[in-house]
Amino acid sequence: MGASRVREDDESKDDAFPKLFETKKPTKVQLVIRWLFSISVLISICLVWFYRFKYVPTSVAEVDDHKLGTRRWIWIGLFAAEIWFGFYWIVSQPLRLNQVFRHTSRDRLLLTRYEEKLPRVDVFVCTANPMIEPPAMVINTVLSVMAYDYPPEKLSVYLSDDGGSDLTFYAMLEASHFCKYWIPFCKKFEVEPRSPVAYFSSNSKHNSSSFNSEWSAMKILYEKMENRIETATKLGKVPDEMRARHKGFSEWASVSSPRDHQTILQILIDSRTPDVVDMEGSKLPTLVYMAREKRPQHHHNFKAGAMNSLIRVSSKISTGSIILNVDCDMYSNNSVSIRDALCFFMDEAKGHEIAYVQFPQNFDNISKNDLYGGMLRVIAEQDFPGQDGNGGPLYIGSGCFHRRETLLGKENSKVSKTDQWETNDILSKLVLTESIAELEDSVKDLANCIYEENTQWGNEMGLKYGCPVEDVLTGLSIQCRGWKSVYLNPERQGFLGVAPNTLGDTLVQHKRWSEGDFQIFLSKYNPFLYGHKKISLGLQMSYCVYCLWAPNSLPTLYYLVIPPLCLLKGIPLFPKITSPWFLPFAYLIISTYTSSLVEFLLSGGTLQGWWNEQRIWMFKRTTSYLFAIIDSISKLLGLSKSAFVITSKVAEEDVSERYEKEIMEFGTSSPIFTTIIATLALINLFSLVGGLKRVFIDMKLETIEQPLLIQIVQCGFVVLINLPVYQGLFRKDKGRIPPFVSLKSVTLALSICILVSSLY
Numbered sequence: 001m002g003a004s005r006v007r008e009d010d011e012s013k014d015d016a017f018p019k020l021f022e023t024k025k026p027t028k029v030q031l032v033i034r035w036l037f038s039i040s041v042l043i044s045i046c047l048v049w050f051y052r053f054k055y056v057p058t059s060v061a062e063v064d065d066h067k068l069g070t071r072r073w074i075w076i077g078l079f080a081a082e083i084w085f086g087f088y089w090i091v092s093q094p095l096r097l098n099q100v101f102r103h104t105s106r107d108r109l110l111l112t113r114y115e116e117k118l119p120r121v122d123v124f125v126c127t128a129n130p131m132i133e134p135p136a137m138v139i140n141t142v143l144s145v146m147a148y149d150y151p152p153e154k155l156s157v158y159l160s161d162d163g164g165s166d167l168t169f170y171a172m173l174e175a176s177h178f179c180k181y182w183i184p185f186c187k188k189f190e191v192e193p194r195s196p197v198a199y200f201s202s203n204s205k206h207n208s209s210s211f212n213s214e215w216s217a218m219k220i221l222y223e224k225m226e227n228r229i230e231t232a233t234k235l236g237k238v239p240d241e242m243r244a245r246h247k248g249f250s251e252w253a254s255v256s257s258p259r260d261h262q263t264i265l266q267i268l269i270d271s272r273t274p275d276v277v278d279m280e281g282s283k284l285p286t287l288v289y290m291a292r293e294k295r296p297q298h299h300h301n302f303k304a305g306a307m308n309s310l311i312r313v314s315s316k317i318s319t320g321s322i323i324l325n326v327d328c329d330m331y332s333n334n335s336v337s338i339r340d341a342l343c344f345f346m347d348e349a350k351g352h353e354i355a356y357v358q359f360p361q362n363f364d365n366i367s368k369n370d371l372y373g374g375m376l377r378v379i380a381e382q383d384f385p386g387q388d389g390n391g392g393p394l395y396i397g398s399g400c401f402h403r404r405e406t407l408l409g410k411e412n413s414k415v416s417k418t419d420q421w422e423t424n425d426i427l428s429k430l431v432l433t434e435s436i437a438e439l440e441d442s443v444k445d446l447a448n449c450i451y452e453e454n455t456q457w458g459n460e461m462g463l464k465y466g467c468p469v470e471d472v473l474t475g476l477s478i479q480c481r482g483w484k485s486v487y488l489n490p491e492r493q494g495f496l497g498v499a500p501n502t503l504g505d506t507l508v509q510h511k512r513w514s515e516g517d518f519q520i521f522l523s524k525y526n527p528f529l530y531g532h533k534k535i536s537l538g539l540q541m542s543y544c545v546y547c548l549w550a551p552n553s554l555p556t557l558y559y560l561v562i563p564p565l566c567l568l569k570g571i572p573l574f575p576k577i578t579s580p581w582f583l584p585f586a587y588l589i590i591s592t593y594t595s596s597l598v599e600f601l602l603s604g605g606t607l608q609g610w611w612n613e614q615r616i617w618m619f620k621r622t623t624s625y626l627f628a629i630i631d632s633i634s635k636l637l638g639l640s641k642s643a644f645v646i647t648s649k650v651a652e653e654d655v656s657e658r659y660e661k662e663i664m665e666f667g668t669s670s671p672i673f674t675t676i677i678a679t680l681a682l683i684n685l686f687s688l689v690g691g692l693k694r695v696f697i698d699m700k701l702e703t704i705e706q707p708l709l710i711q712i713v714q715c716g717f718v719v720l721i722n723l724p725v726y727q728g729l730f731r732k733d734k735g736r737i738p739p740f741v742s743l744k745s746v747t748l749a750l751s752i753c754i755l756v757s758s759l760y
């Protein structure tokens with residue numbers, strides 16, 4: 001304590017407000033290079049547009065009027081695609097020209113002036129299905145956040161179980177016992193990470209023997225618990241002797257299905273009860289299990305509905321001023337993340353305008369070269385600092401700390417800087433007079449279906465309903481109410497989760513995301529309209545980079561089909577190599593691919609990883625985004641309703657094995673997605689073969705002025721990138737492209753190529 005006082009005095013001498021965080025920007029030289037590069041690309045884009053405009057086919061020797069008309073349309077289509085790509089590139093520039101990087105001075109929080117005022121923090125963990133999200137995984141997340149380096153009496157952990165499963169409740173009950181050993185162990189040995197399963201699977205042994213014996217004992221204790229939970233999960237039944245241990249199980253007597261039951265709310269640990277302590281006699285954080293009421297006639301609004309119930313329920317139990325949301329598939333990897341986040345909220349100069357602190361979503365189940373691009377590296381390392389520089393990152397769900405009041409719809413009206421967290425204690429004193437059972441009873445109503453009827457919940461209050469990306473939309477509206485947000489990407493990653501590890505899961509997840517983002521664009525929340533004069537133009541554009549993911553599908557499909565087919569027919573669509581117009585095309589191709597590769601490597605990726613990511617972006621654009629567009633439009637016309645396909649967090653053994661070997665998993669992917677992917681790959685292959693034959697044999701490579709060069713290069717690139725698809729057609733394992741899909745794709749691609757060669 002003495003030491004920290006001295007530091008505080010030292011601080012106050014040179015600065016009345018010690019800064020709790022620092023913001024770094026790129027150097028002037030880096031910025032100038034960035035700008036020059038962007039300007040050069042922009043000039044090339046304009047030249048390409050000009051070329052397309054100027055050289056619309058008007059007369060071509062040996063081509064009759066009818067054919068000329070078709071060629072003109074092909075040309076105009078290409079022009080439209082290039083206008084789109086150029087426009088999309090311009091929209092993405094604020095993410096590159098305006099980056100900032102944040103660093104916290106966490107040790108300053110130890111100064112008494114901060115330590116005494118540390119706010120209560122409520123952590124919300126969401127789970128929805130015990131089969132897809134195994135209870136053992138869920139409690140690892142729960143334990144990791146219970147063990148945060150934070151005063152336990154100020155920390156509460158809530159689990160929302162949309163699966164309404166007694167298996168998950170049982171696992172939570174086990175966790176409420178195990179934490180009495182686990183938390184003191186973590187604190188004593190400064191263990192990282194604090195998810196038991198992640199910790200024990202990392203190489204964590206020390207040299208000291210006292211540590212090793214405690215380590216082994218703890219590991220055994222954990223494994224026994226995990227075993228009990230997994231056995232129960234496998235059997236689908238909680239053992240009777242366990243049921244007898246807690247009154248909470250009786251609630252399931254009246255549960256008919258996960259979609260039809262009353263609210264179940266159980267306070268497993270109440271940190272205010274004096275005799276609830278861990279093995280060392282220290283207080284424990286509060287732990288609450290909640291399965292909100294579900295009725296078939298009431299829409300439950302997926303994760304947003306769960307979060308809103310938790311916001312209300314927690315407001316009567318612990319009232320944390322700060323709310324951290326983590327999904328059950330993402331554990332805390334860094335015990336000081338709460339303190340890191342508080343460095344922003346508690347900063348005396350800037351804290352009062354910050355609504356949320358978003359951490360990146362990192363993953364620990366990714367193969368070496370990230371076969372499915374699950375890391376989203378460049379987004380985490382480049383895009384988010386760019387959003388931050390333009391006013392604040394998007395809220396992307398897991399790993400985000402919110403100020404409670406902003407989630408409740410509060411405008412940023414410059415809250416007074418000093419008594420920000422005061423309301424806390426008033427409420428906790430109030431509640432202390434009730435017994436736990438009384439408290440549970442009085443709070444349940446808040447999680448009932450009818451509670452939200454005729455209220456602003458899901459609209460002006462809480463997370464917004466009606467959008468598959470409730471997080472992005474909610475973040476946007478918070479920012480439009482005058483709040484800032486910050487992005488913190490510390491050296492030791494704050495959260496680690498499970499990324500999809502099959503092609504099918506990846507594409508379905510991206511369909512949900514791109515569809516949700518595109519819906520925002522089509523709605524009244526369109527960032528340009530809704531954000532007008534409320535957030536910076538740079539931030540409006542940043543949002544649109546994601547909101548416009550989906551429409552990229554159409555020009556990409558055009559580019560992947562038309563130039564190859566024209567190559568097959570010998571119709572040139574790009575300038576000759578000797579033409580000066582060749583230069584802007586060549587410059588665009590080389591510079592954008594080089595810069596994307598450099599960014600990828602700088603973000604910690606490998607060359608092969610970059611190559612894999614190019615492939616996956618192509619797949620996403622031609623399948624996920626295409627269906628996102630189709631479904632968004634059919635929803636707009638009222639033809640279909642929102643759904644939320646939960647990403648799978650478990651994989652069968654042979655699937656994981658193939659993933660580790662980086663062999664692409666087509667087997668489980670939706671047949672229509674695979675058909676599109678394979679057909680496109682084959683059209684390019686056939687066109688390349690036909691095109692090369694034409695160039696080398698029929699035309700005998702007459703000139704080096706080869707007008708088809710760019711098309712050959714493009715087609716060759718697409719073929720190379722699709723190598724795993726061709727292999728998938730011939731593989732024998734379960735993950736190959738299913739035979740009927742192969743047959744369909746080959747027939748389709750062949751017919752298209754033959755039709756084009758003969759028809760026109």
Ligand SMILES: O=c1ccn([C@@H]2O[C@H](COP(=O)(O)OP(=O)(O)O[C@H]3O[C@H](CO)[C@@H](O)[C@H](O)[C@H]3O)[C@@H](O)[C@H]2O)c(=O)[nH]1
Nearest residue numbers: 126127128162302303306327328396397398468469646647
């Ligand atoms: O009815 C539901 C459906 C989902 N969830 C939970 O929502 C979270 C996210 O679901 P997941 O299937 O893992 O989707 P991801 O695509 O991995 O999630 C990302 O994208 C979502 C928006 O699409 C955000 O809500 C998430 O925070 C973000 O991590 C999980 O904890 C689920 O348990 C619910 O609580 N109730």
Ligand SMILES: [Mn+2]
Nearest residue numbers: 327329498647
């Ligand atoms: Mn997830």
